[in-house]
Amino acid sequence: MSISLAQETQNISSGTPSGLSGLEEKLIAYRRELHQHPELSNQEFVTTQKITQWLNAAGIRILSLGLKTGVVAEIGPEQGPVVALRGDIDALPIEEASGVTFSSQQPGVMHACGHDFHTSVILGAAYLLKAREQTLPGRVRLFFQPAEERFGGASQLIKAGALENVDAIFGLHNAPELPVGTFATKGGAFYANVDRFQITVTGKGAHAAHPEEGTDSIVTASHIVTALQTVVSRNVSAQDAAVVSVTRIEGGNTWNVLPQTVELEGTVRTYSSEIREYLPQRIRKVITGVADALGAQAELHWYAGPPAVVNTPRWAEFALQAAAEFGYDAQVAQAQMGGEDFAFYLHHVPGAFVSIGSASHFGLHHPQFNPDESAIYPAANYFQQLAEKALVELAGE
Structure with missing residues (x-):
């Protein structure tokens, strides 16, 4: 009892x-x-x-x-x-x-x-x-x-x-x-400070057999993922801490068509308020630069989380x-x-x-x-x- x-x-x-x-x-x-x-x-x-x-x-x-x-x-x-x-x-x-x-x-x-x-x-x-x-x-x-x-x-x-x-x-x-x-x-x-981002990459859809007729958003998105890895390693002091991680990539719905858009999503973690403010500016420059070089467009959507x-x-x-x-x-x-x-x-x-x-x-x-x-x-x-x-x-x- x-x-x-x-x-x-x-x-x-x-x-x-x-x-x-x-x-x-x-x-x-x-x-x-x-x-x-x-x-x-x-x-x-x-x-x-x-x-x-x-x-x-x-x-x-x-x-x-x-x-x-x-x-x-x-x-x-x-x-x-x-x-x-x-x-x-x-x-x-x-x-x-x-x-x-x-x-x-x-x-x-x-x-x-x-x-x-x-x-x-x-x-x-x-x-x-x-x-x-x-x-x-x-x-x-x-x-x-x-x-x-x-x-x-x-x-x-x-x-x-x-x-x-x-x-x-x-x-x-x-x-x-x-x-x-x-x-x-x-x-x-x-x-850490916690922020979330989404990136929309827009190209021109085309048949996969004729990529020259379109602008490959998947190739552009792949280059963006790679370029984002330099944001911390080449723009933040090694004595500071920051993380940029791409956690989702989504585009296309079949095997023989180049999609017009690809969406990326991820998170940025920082301790410093100054670095937190700087990184979205740098990320925006990186993604628009890569997209411009490949004939596509990239748009950044930033969602600030808890400090x-x-x-x-x-x-x-x-x-x-x-x-x-x-x-x-x-x-x-x-x-x-x-x-x-x-x-x-x-x-x-x-x-x-x-x-x-x-x-x-x-x-x-x-x-x-x-x-x-x-x-x-x-x-x-x-x-x-x-x-x-x-x-x-x-x-x-």
Whole structure:
């Protein structure tokens, strides 16, 4: 017979083993429930209902911000500083092939980035903080954010007022390349600026037997792909970091016709705002120059994504020190070329984004991604302690 959540939080507060193991099992069960029922960005309606239900069961107050999906909750007294903890809740359009017994029941949708892991960690931190609510010197605000994969969820929460009065914010991402028990972060630029581009190459269609009668858009596009590789290697200092990757090329619909148009798509990753501003200008010159030389036309469409995640050095070091004291193997992280819309929060308030080792043999966004669930409960405990330490730090200023 399972104990009630109220009994469980009382046991947690007193430190009894039954309460601790009970919460660990509950968080893993929550993660599996979310994993079986993933929802895409801005479609997380059932996920939102489940999180709301679980928070309500613990007596945690939920803020009414008018969100269509996602949840913002709060623990602690009205007075004092405010620290925010953020987890994300959306899944990816990927067909799962992990083989776990709790695989996705939604065809073509999978929690292949571990947002179910993140949600369970922040839920666990919420339960632990709720058990200590009377001793908190301020409030902890909990973000269960939608649409991270579409890079729009953070802006939605900010617009709704979720960051109001927040003094510091912390977020996490599981790191499949790191062992369980490992923690990493760094001050300054941690994740990259993320931008997407599309290039439309227009030539003149012709019969494949008579290419001289047309302008070959496929040959032009091929030369453009090759020329784009020089944008970083010959225009960006070796001491700076940038990536230009073409990830999709599409043109033609049969074997004996030269198509009139070809479309390319890809991404650009940078850390420097100056280089970020420069690269689309350079890419436009390269593609129009190549196309002109071959008698075709090339048009660039640029889509700016989230800016770089730039951790506040003070709070990155604070989180790293707290991790070492907690017992993690705390490491200074290497900068990553991945993107994260947590960056938008850091444009408004100070804070830090961190990595928690999840030891998956397959990486993020892979259909066989499978993080180690034993990392969930320790991470929940860490974030509870981190939030309390940050409140004490801020209250003393």
